[in-house]
Amino acid sequence: MLKCLKIVFFLMMTASVVQAQKIGFVDSEYILNKHPDYKVVQEELKKQASAWKKEAQNLENEIKEMYNALKAEEVLLTEDMYKERMEDIRQQEKAASNYNTRVFGINGEYYQKQDELMKPLQSKIFDAIDKVSKRNGIAIMFDKAADLSMIYTDPVHDYSDFVIDELGIDENTETEENK
Incomplete structure (x- = not known):
């Protein structure tokens, strides 16, 4: 009987602790699209990728x-x-293939450049x-844009803004997405 009371007491305490923790989420994709530096990063990456694609096309033309x-x-x-x-x-075909792998392959120069610019x-x-979470007493913050499946989200818990x-x-800054 005493053991049962301890278990019930433990469950009640655990439930009250869980209820006291605030949970929220942000949409990092939404935040990124609102940030003015993101467009600059995207343009720089696009410019670099264009130069790499041109070089790859030149190698293909040489082979032809x-x-x-x-x-x-x-x-x-x-x-x-x-x-x-x-x-x-x-x-020459092998050199072109190696170039494409080195630049556009997994962990290639394109992805390294993207990481360098985005970090x-x-x-x-x-x-x-982190500041918003601490200021609002959020114990757990999820990212809606991440691979984590969020089937339903109540906007009241959205801290993106x-x-x-x-x-x-x-x-009110207009983004490419809103135009």
């Missing part, structure tokens, strides 16, 4: 030109010369979320 030249001269080449040219083309902005947003205020962003 090599194939066209080989096709045009095929009847004039000896078997050894043909094999040598094909080997050159294969080497300072993400840090600012995280610091603002508080974070935007903490960052000093004018909420």
Whole structure:
């Protein structure tokens, strides 16, 4: 009997502690789209990606030109010369593939550049979320934009606008998304 009372008491205490904790969420995608630095980061990344894509296209064009030249001269080449040219083309294809992997592959230069550009902005947003959470006594803060599945969210628990205020962003600023 005493053991049952202890368990009931423990459950009651646990329930009251859980009820006392505030939970909230933010939408980091919404916050990012409101932040003026995000557009600058996106433009810089787009510019760099465009240069990398142009270089990749140049490599592909060189390979096409090599194939066209080989096709045009095929009847004039000896078997050894043909094999040598094909080997050159294969080497160029391998170099193009390596370039694409190095730049656009997993952990490639594109993703490293994206990380480099986004880290300072993400840090600012995280610091603002931290301040808003502490100021409002939030014990647990979720990110609606993350992979975490949030089936329903009551807007009363959305602290995204508080974070935007903490960052000093004018909420009336028009973004690409709102145009």
